[in-house]
Amino acid sequence: MSLLEIDGLSKTFGGLQALRDVSISVDEGEILGVIGANGAGKTTLFNCITGAFPPSAGRVHLDGKDITGARMHVLAQHGLVRTFQLMRPFGTMTALENVTIAVQSRGVRPERKARDEAMEVLLRTGLEGWAGNVSGSLPTAVQKRLELARALAMRPRVLLLDEVLAGLVPAERAPVLELLAELRKNDGVTMVFIEHIMAAVRQLSDRVVMMDQGAVLAEGDVDEVLADPRVISAYLGKEYGDAA
Amino acid sequence: AVTGGGSGGGDVEEIVIGALHPLSGANAVDGQQMSYAAQMAVDEVNDAGGIACLDGATLKLEAADTKGEPETGQSEATRLIQEGAAALVGSFQSGTSANIAAVAERNGVPFVMDVSALDSILQQDYTYSFRIQPSGGMMGERGATFLDEIVKEAGAEVDTIGYLYEQGNYGASVYEAFAAEAAELGMNVTPAISYDPASSDLSTQVQQALAEGADVLAVSGYYRDGLLISQAISSIAPDLQAVFGVANGGYDQQQFTVDAPNGGEGYLNANYQIDVTNERSMAVADAFEEGFGEPMRTSAALTYDAVSVIAEGLEQGCSADTVELRDAIAATEYEPIVVNDGPVKFDKTGQNENATVSVVQVQGGKILTVYPTDVAEADFVFPAPVK
Amino acid sequence: MLLEVENIRSGYHGLEILHEITLHVDPGEIVAVVGANGAGKSTLLKTIVGETKQFGGAVRYQDKTISFGGSHQVARQGLMLVPEHRALFGTLTVEENLQMGSWARREREGFTEQEIMELFPILDERRAQYAETMSGGQQQMLAIARALMGAPKLLLLDEPSTGLSPKLTWDVFHAVKAIRERGVSVLIVEQNARQVLDLADRAYVLESGSVALDGDAKELAADERVQAAYLGG
Amino acid sequence: MQALTTGFLTGGIYSLIAMGLTLVYGVLHIINFANGAMVALAMYITYAVVSGLGIHPYMALLITVPVMFIIGALLQTTLLNPIMRAPIHTQLLITIGVALGIENILLLVFGPNPLSVRLPGNQGIHFLGATVELSRIYAFIGALVLVAALWVLLRKTRIGTAIRSVAANPEGARLIGINVKRIYVLTFGLGAAAAGAAGTFVATFTTIEPTAGAVFNLTAFVVVVLGGMGNVPGALVGGLIVGLTEQLGGLILPGQSPLLAVFVVFLVVLFAKPQGIFGRAS
Amino acid sequence: MTTASIRRPEPPTATGAIIANRTNSSHRRWNWILLGLVAVAGISLPFILPAAELSVAMRVIIYALMGIGWNLMSGFGGMFSFGHAAYFGIGAYTTAFLLVDVGLSPWVGMLFGVIFAAGAAVGISYLALRYKLKGAYFALATFAFAEMLRLFVTGNKALNGSVGFTVPVIRGDTWGMFQFSAGSPIYFWIGTVFLIIALLITMFFLRSRAGRFTIAVRDDEMAAAAIGIPVLRHKLIVAGLSGGITALAGTLYLQFYMFIDPEIAFGHAASNNAIVTAVVGGVGTLWGPLVGAIIVAPLSDLATTALRNAPEWLSFLSGQSGLDVVIYAIILIVCVLVLPKGIVGTFLSRRRK
Numbered sequence A: 001m002s003l004l005e006i007d008g009l010s011k012t013f014g015g016l017q018a019l020r021d022v023s024i025s026v027d028e029g030e031i032l033g034v035i036g037a038n039g040a041g042k043t044t045l046f047n048c049i050t051g052a053f054p055p056s057a058g059r060v061h062l063d064g065k066d067i068t069g070a071r072m073h074v075l076a077q078h079g080l081v082r083t084f085q086l087m088r089p090f091g092t093m094t095a096l097e098n099v100t101i102a103v104q105s106r107g108v109r110p111e112r113k114a115r116d117e118a119m120e121v122l123l124r125t126g127l128e129g130w131a132g133n134v135s136g137s138l139p140t141a142v143q144k145r146l147e148l149a150r151a152l153a154m155r156p157r158v159l160l161l162d163e164v165l166a167g168l169v170p171a172e173r174a175p176v177l178e179l180l181a182e183l184r185k186n187d188g189v190t191m192v193f194i195e196h197i198m199a200a201v202r203q204l205s206d207r208v209v210m211m212d213q214g215a216v217l218a219e220g221d222v223d224e225v226l227a228d229p230r231v232i233s234a235y236l237g238k239e240y241g242d243a244a
Numbered sequence B: 001a002v003t004g005g006g007s008g009g010g011d012v013e014e015i016v017i018g019a020l021h022p023l024s025g026a027n028a029v030d031g032q033q034m035s036y037a038a039q040m041a042v043d044e045v046n047d048a049g050g051i052a053c054l055d056g057a058t059l060k061l062e063a064a065d066t067k068g069e070p071e072t073g074q075s076e077a078t079r080l081i082q083e084g085a086a087a088l089v090g091s092f093q094s095g096t097s098a099n100i101a102a103v104a105e106r107n108g109v110p111f112v113m114d115v116s117a118l119d120s121i122l123q124q125d126y127t128y129s130f131r132i133q134p135s136g137g138m139m140g141e142r143g144a145t146f147l148d149e150i151v152k153e154a155g156a157e158v159d160t161i162g163y164l165y166e167q168g169n170y171g172a173s174v175y176e177a178f179a180a181e182a183a184e185l186g187m188n189v190t191p192a193i194s195y196d197p198a199s200s201d202l203s204t205q206v207q208q209a210l211a212e213g214a215d216v217l218a219v220s221g222y223y224r225d226g227l228l229i230s231q232a233i234s235s236i237a238p239d240l241q242a243v244f245g246v247a248n249g250g251y252d253q254q255q256f257t258v259d260a261p262n263g264g265e266g267y268l269n270a271n272y273q274i275d276v277t278n279e280r281s282m283a284v285a286d287a288f289e290e291g292f293g294e295p296m297r298t299s300a301a302l303t304y305d306a307v308s309v310i311a312e313g314l315e316q317g318c319s320a321d322t323v324e325l326r327d328a329i330a331a332t333e334y335e336p337i338v339v340n341d342g343p344v345k346f347d348k349t350g351q352n353e354n355a356t357v358s359v360v361q362v363q364g365g366k367i368l369t370v371y372p373t374d375v376a377e378a379d380f381v382f383p384a385p386v387k
Numbered sequence C: 001m002l003l004e005v006e007n008i009r010s011g012y013h014g015l016e017i018l019h020e021i022t023l024h025v026d027p028g029e030i031v032a033v034v035g036a037n038g039a040g041k042s043t044l045l046k047t048i049v050g051e052t053k054q055f056g057g058a059v060r061y062q063d064k065t066i067s068f069g070g071s072h073q074v075a076r077q078g079l080m081l082v083p084e085h086r087a088l089f090g091t092l093t094v095e096e097n098l099q100m101g102s103w104a105r106r107e108r109e110g111f112t113e114q115e116i117m118e119l120f121p122i123l124d125e126r127r128a129q130y131a132e133t134m135s136g137g138q139q140q141m142l143a144i145a146r147a148l149m150g151a152p153k154l155l156l157l158d159e160p161s162t163g164l165s166p167k168l169t170w171d172v173f174h175a176v177k178a179i180r181e182r183g184v185s186v187l188i189v190e191q192n193a194r195q196v197l198d199l200a201d202r203a204y205v206l207e208s209g210s211v212a213l214d215g216d217a218k219e220l221a222a223d224e225r226v227q228a229a230y231l232g233g
Numbered sequence D: 001m002q003a004l005t006t007g008f009l010t011g012g013i014y015s016l017i018a019m020g021l022t023l024v025y026g027v028l029h030i031i032n033f034a035n036g037a038m039v040a041l042a043m044y045i046t047y048a049v050v051s052g053l054g055i056h057p058y059m060a061l062l063i064t065v066p067v068m069f070i071i072g073a074l075l076q077t078t079l080l081n082p083i084m085r086a087p088i089h090t091q092l093l094i095t096i097g098v099a100l101g102i103e104n105i106l107l108l109v110f111g112p113n114p115l116s117v118r119l120p121g122n123q124g125i126h127f128l129g130a131t132v133e134l135s136r137i138y139a140f141i142g143a144l145v146l147v148a149a150l151w152v153l154l155r156k157t158r159i160g161t162a163i164r165s166v167a168a169n170p171e172g173a174r175l176i177g178i179n180v181k182r183i184y185v186l187t188f189g190l191g192a193a194a195a196g197a198a199g200t201f202v203a204t205f206t207t208i209e210p211t212a213g214a215v216f217n218l219t220a221f222v223v224v225v226l227g228g229m230g231n232v233p234g235a236l237v238g239g240l241i242v243g244l245t246e247q248l249g250g251l252i253l254p255g256q257s258p259l260l261a262v263f264v265v266f267l268v269v270l271f272a273k274p275q276g277i278f279g280r281a282s
Numbered sequence E: 001m002t003t004a005s006i007r008r009p010e011p012p013t014a015t016g017a018i019i020a021n022r023t024n025s026s027h028r029r030w031n032w033i034l035l036g037l038v039a040v041a042g043i044s045l046p047f048i049l050p051a052a053e054l055s056v057a058m059r060v061i062i063y064a065l066m067g068i069g070w071n072l073m074s075g076f077g078g079m080f081s082f083g084h085a086a087y088f089g090i091g092a093y094t095t096a097f098l099l100v101d102v103g104l105s106p107w108v109g110m111l112f113g114v115i116f117a118a119g120a121a122v123g124i125s126y127l128a129l130r131y132k133l134k135g136a137y138f139a140l141a142t143f144a145f146a147e148m149l150r151l152f153v154t155g156n157k158a159l160n161g162s163v164g165f166t167v168p169v170i171r172g173d174t175w176g177m178f179q180f181s182a183g184s185p186i187y188f189w190i191g192t193v194f195l196i197i198a199l200l201i202t203m204f205f206l207r208s209r210a211g212r213f214t215i216a217v218r219d220d221e222m223a224a225a226a227i228g229i230p231v232l233r234h235k236l237i238v239a240g241l242s243g244g245i246t247a248l249a250g251t252l253y254l255q256f257y258m259f260i261d262p263e264i265a266f267g268h269a270a271s272n273n274a275i276v277t278a279v280v281g282g283v284g285t286l287w288g289p290l291v292g293a294i295i296v297a298p299l300s301d302l303a304t305t306a307l308r309n310a311p312e313w314l315s316f317l318s319g320q321s322g323l324d325v326v327i328y329a330i331i332l333i334v335c336v337l338v339l340p341k342g343i344v345g346t347f348l349s350r351r352r353k
């Protein structure tokens, strides 16, 4: 039985059909990459899974339990945690406070203990030096990593990552990729990640789903999907095919 | 309690009277007139040699702006008392007066209300508050009586009275008293329509009030809404014998004859008024107009009377001590410049028991007192259909 | 020299982000600026157009000095920035966005509307669509097209490929080439160092608010320090 | 019938007054608490012009509209432009200050006596079983003309598109060469000019007092929200809804303020369509 | 080609975390010191101030309570309320009704007032949030609720309609009935206690987990939900606290002025005062509302007094009604233009540098 089961999910905004009958299942401990052109509905898929807004049709099961339309904070408490494509730090708080809050929301008391744990997460994500800085004016890359740190502080079982690498230069991507690999290995975290950077998709994912205009166009092994002519024409472009 | 004035002996040189009026805000027109009238009354006493029995002690007026807000009224009243006011006059808005009355009571300083119709202010068992003008209830009741008498004298027949009143407490209390009295006198008040004085159009309400074929339309409201009603009436052009204001704040203003359609010709209003048959009243009114540049409103005349009552109390009681002054005012009888059934005399709640109204009518662009006959300057016209 | 930046210092709320940066752009050039996140690339572009306050130094465009708050004036002189977050008029249609782009055009020669539509055919199809309902990639095209409508002499692009699919990234870089072929100079900031160094004539590497390296783009691409930090992975 | 007709015409007046409010909110995102006071100011200008020069009241539009435009532009330049980035409550506070200032300056200059402006030839006419004054019908037509004029300005002219651009994204507008502050000034000026036109029309059938505009503040807010904030034709429809609700509400709930019915409708609409009746979900 | 080495972005201060903790605890110490100062001032002021100024001092306290209430919901909770008159009015009216018509002590009335106002705040906010109202729409919805209450009370006979309530006068001091002789310093002392309680509530709230969560929700709702914080619950908690504190101001107002009517209680002037106080002092700061109240509450009196005792060459100005309000308005505008973040807000952001 798969851990996260998405079944026939659809979402319309006014006249726009952002998701059409999307069915995906993710096994425990698996890393699933999601690719697709801009506007394909990838972020919307995350939004519907995590209860940011209810899907128009379809069901989502986590661990066999129907979680369709459950509220985001409840899901987070059950270990279904996401990051945001556009960073959303608590801008008036320091980096440390941002993470401490996440630890506290798991019920960790007293504050000192929560702060110590948060500091560990910052160390792990290489953010320890920024702990005391107000998060709103941190550089984009740091905010990006803070986004990840905050999610990790929730000790997720399933982590939904929305373009965590976008905006990082290659040298900065490597440690993040390492961290994610390690998370799977040591903590057995299941991950679904949206990414436009193919190198990362190749390196990290066990399986890839390609979305186009709200629907799943291709699914399967990374190399298979990236070699699919439909994927090349809709997403990668022929130059990519040439270059590869 | 803090006492104002001096030590109550005869060695007082200057006695402070605090005047609290809305010098700004929506009712500043009246407030400014009233403040001026208070000064006039004070000047008159001083010019005549001050308070004789207190060795010619002079009066000093401290005017304060309530802005029409109860809390400002309260803090200004407190300040005036702290600065030694022996008595207060004021204040126009009932809410503000109620508040000042509480302050006066707690400080033991007499407070003479000029204008403020709300019946309940004097139903708190206060001992330091007095009121010159008739209460809302008194005005409604008298209004009905006088209307009935005018109709009878004119030999006309009025069965149905449509009634429009502003929904606030003033409109409602006047209307209720009027309706009760009218019922006794055998007139039908139906329908009675209340309205929001802040509305910008009242034609619907006017039409409703006329729905049962009213012979007379009675109106209790303020200036602005009164004017809107007159405009609606003139555009609907109903078949009315008369429009009869009951304690109406608009239909006895000179400005109304300028603003209203057709100069408001024929409009009647039963309200407290300056006594135009009294020479002293007219002298005061003339002096006022000369000094202030505008005709004296009745509200200002009431302030003049209120200050004069205090002066009278000082003279009678021979003391500026607030407690003694209170007793003196309670016992005073004073001939006012407004129409009154005899001298101003306070009952035990502090209400001027002789307070009454008279009926005015717009005739030839002038506002003339027409009833009761003994204070009238002209004959009433009835029926007086308006256009 | 079209644009000359001399020892510029700037930042936010009194905190200095850029330390004495000097660079220039000649007519007809594509100049790239690469650098890590937070290096101050966007700040540099914003400072050039006068959106962000200079603490010291000077920016000269066509030999005229640009000062803080002058962005609408410099746009009229043909210096246009397409910012990181595009700043489109979301509640206006594509057509209206383009129409507004020519606000500052004056008498300058430049792309005609028709030429722009040829460059970005998708926009022609979507003339009546509200800008905010376009997908990320389309919005990026529109933002560039809108700037081109103003007939710029120098176009500043801030990370035009961020968040775009590989295919759209190619499209955008093609467009940049086409723009240069029309004689418009381009100063482009990019994360995508490999592609941009391929495209550019010269490049600057920005680090912590200072220029760490500069020179010919191809040479920089071959530099091992650059390769390690920006081209690896 | 009377209620319907009156409601309709009153609604026109409300939308007339709300027009400037909605424009200013739409572009500047400022809740202009001083809108009512500006209407009052325009009424006094109308009065001064009519009684001073003896011209027809509607001719006063030629003066109130440009004068109010200038006043609005000055207010924006001096008071609001410096704080355009401040949070909404800070801007609100400035407009509260402006409202207090205008109302009390009027009191100082013109004194507290209510004034009025007479419209020559104004009379009641019968119309669909109801009686209405001509001046109100003219005001209604004025509202229609104003809506049409603003709509054409915003939708069909280059400067109008520029105004909408600034509303949509000030930074983007600046980057393509639009002088954003000047557009702000222009817009606030237009808002004030709309208040000016409203003031002149309303002056012909109501008494002129410093607080005469403020009594419309509440309803104007409601109208603006109903119509969708920043939506000019929406303000017209919102105005009509409020006018009708108020009149009919007065019939249904006698004794209660008719405004109560208006607020009930207001909340119902707000909850059903948070962006106003014509608001586009974003 | 220059030859500087290539580095990864480094934080400006490697010891950021330690600094953050230090400033935090020094903040806390300052808060206690200031609170002590408030207490000392509260006790001693009646002995220093002339009695006439005591009513101004009372107004400072009432404004401060309203500002603190508003600030909790709008400054820390991020929900811009334009209708705080509703809670102020509920506090005053509940007390007045229970006192005059039922004969209950104002202390009891106060308790009910606080409970009702908190309930109303929760209810109103729930409705507005449930339907996803934001920013100006949320503000106008709260405004509409306050107006509806005003109109409802105005038209309601059982609540004395537009007349309002007058507190029956009792001679002498009675703690039980919360009434003391006019000008008694006890009012001020009680007010000071209320003020300190409100400040303590704010302080402890901000320090508590719930408070931290609320700030997180204000900074970014979606992100807060994503890390498991129940957004709606925290918004409602802070709205309730806010309503309750504002109701305290209502009761205090009633007992001090001994009169309430619908316009005072529910009119938009009350909402405005709460906002003005907080904005002038500094929105989203602990001490902002109190500082704002100290400036704003006496302002109109100062303007009036200044005109009353105008110097010779300005004497033509005195007696001009409305002028004092104009001056008040000008001072207010200048205040906001010069310090858009408010007094405390500006002070804090200066110090941060």
Ligand SMILES: Nc1ncnc2c1ncn2[C@@H]1O[C@H](COP(=O)(O)OP(=O)(O)OP(=O)(O)O)[C@@H](O)[C@H]1O
Pocket: A013, A016, A018, A036, A037, A038, A039, A040, A041, A042, A043, A044, A045, A085, C132, C133, C134, C135, C136, C137, C163, D282
């Ligand atoms: N709240 C919303 N209201 C209306 N339309 C929306 C909303 N959210 C997303 N959309 C639309 O749904 C479609 C899918 O958007 P989505 O954000 O899921 O794309 P994406 O695949 O994440 O793209 P990108 O790679 O650019 O982030 C787009 O056309 C977008 O405009």
Ligand SMILES: Nc1ncnc2c1ncn2[C@@H]1O[C@H](COP(=O)(O)OP(=O)(O)OP(=O)(O)O)[C@@H](O)[C@H]1O
Pocket: A137, A138, A139, A140, A141, A167, C012, C013, C017, C035, C036, C037, C038, C039, C040, C041, C042, C043, C044, C084
């Ligand atoms: N509006 C702002 N207020 C305060 N600090 C800011 C602001 N914008 C940027 N910064 C800070 O300035 C520094 C440089 O930011 P800038 O956006 O210029 O970097 P960048 O090189 O463009 O990075 P990225 O690749 O992430 O876009 C960062 O530390 C950032 O936190």
Ligand SMILES: [Mg+2]
Pocket: A042, A043, A044, A085
């Ligand atoms: Mg996305």
Ligand SMILES: [Mg+2]
Pocket: C041, C042, C043, C084, C158, C159
């Ligand atoms: Mg950048």
